[in-house]
Amino acid sequence: MGASKTEHFTYRQNEIAILAKALGHPARIAIIEHLLKVNTCICGDIVNELPLAQPTVSQHLKELKNAGIIKGEIEGNTICYCIDEKIINKLQTYFTDIFEKIENSKKKCC
Amino acid sequence: MGASKTEHFTYRQNEIAILAKALGHPARIAIIEHLLKVNTCICGDIVNELPLAQPTVSQHLKELKNAGIIKGEIEGNTICYCIDEKIINKLQTYFTDIFEKIENSKKKCC
DNA sequence: AAGCTTTATCGTAATATTACAATATAAAAT
DNA sequence: ATTTTATATTGTAATATTACGATAAAGCTT
Numbered sequence: 001m002g003a004s005k006t007e008h009f010t011y012r013q014n015e016i017a018i019l020a021k022a023l024g025h026p027a028r029i030a031i032i033e034h035l036l037k038v039n040t041c042i043c044g045d046i047v048n049e050l051p052l053a054q055p056t057v058s059q060h061l062k063e064l065k066n067a068g069i070i071k072g073e074i075e076g077n078t079i080c081y082c083i084d085e086k087i088i089n090k091l092q093t094y095f096t097d098i099f100e101k102i103e104n105s106k107k108k109c110c
Numbered sequence: 111m112g113a114s115k116t117e118h119f120t121y122r123q124n125e126i127a128i129l130a131k132a133l134g135h136p137a138r139i140a141i142i143e144h145l146l147k148v149n150t151c152i153c154g155d156i157v158n159e160l161p162l163a164q165p166t167v168s169q170h171l172k173e174l175k176n177a178g179i180i181k182g183e184i185e186g187n188t189i190c191y192c193i194d195e196k197i198i199n200k201l202q203t204y205f206t207d208i209f210e211k212i213e214n215s216k217k218k219c220c
Numbered sequence: 221a222a223g224c225t226t227t228a229t230c231g232t233a234a235t236a237t238t239a240c241a242a243t244a245t246a247a248a249a250t
Numbered sequence: 251a252t253t254t255t256a257t258a259t260t261g262t263a264a265t266a267t268t269a270c271g272a273t274a275a276a277g278c279t280t
Binding site: 004005006008009010013014016017018020021022023024025026027028029030032033036050051052083085088089091092095096098099101102103 | 114115116118119120123124126127128130131132133134135136137138139140142143146160161162193195198199201202205206208209211212213
């Protein structure tokens with residue numbers, strides 16, 4: 001096999017899984033952190049920051065974009081990428097909810 | 111290729127990526143949500159909750175365990191799985207930090 | 221002890237991911 | 251118009267993931 005049985009799970013479960021999967025590579029975490037560091041949409045220079053070849057970086061950017069985590073706007077010669085805060089907020093809320101549920105759980109064990 | 115160049119990234123970047131990757135499958139999100147729902151360490155019954163064969167579920171549990179997201183304790187015949195709240199807290203904090211950095215950013219664009 | 225229950229492991233097929241060289245595209249600069 | 255610069259796409263090899271049948275392991279039950 002190799003293909004996930006996504007149709008058996010809820011929309012929400014797939015949604016979170018797709019976001020998590022997109023962040024499931026150190027290069028893509030590094031891209032996100034670089035976008036945060038420069039504090040503005042970045043046009044280019046991501047390739048120079050990463051220890052990977054240009055096509056590989058382009059591929060990682062595409063995956064982040066497909067998941068909706070970053071947005072890219074063409075600006076003349078270059079492309080302006082930035083993080084979609086709504087998506088980050090979605091993840092933040094998701095993990096906050098889980099954490100609170102665990103904390104409030106009476107029947108703690110382990 | 112197919113193997114990630116993990117050695118080129120920071121410990122922290124790899125750490126977050128490993129956690130995100132482990133959550134990057136709807137079945138594993140469903141497992142986490144089931145563990146939350148039953149509100150106690152679960153012994154068995156995860157297989158019955160998921161639309162996947164027992165070896166597949168066992169494999170997904172192993173991945174969550176390897177990433178440190180769940181812990182499993184043998185209890186006689188069965189195994190008692192539960193979520194490691196420290197790890198969830200780590201993810202929560204990570205995304206909260208990112209979100210705040212974006213929010214506080216002066217140079218918003220996009 | 222023999223059988224039952226629960227979970228893990230092995231083996232393997234189908235598919236996906238990662239990485240990059242080569243090439244393409246498209247705007248900017250000369 | 252040609253060259254340069256920036257990014258994307260194509261093709262492809264190496265590796266990883268997903269799923270599951272078959273089987274193993276290990277504790278209960280009788």
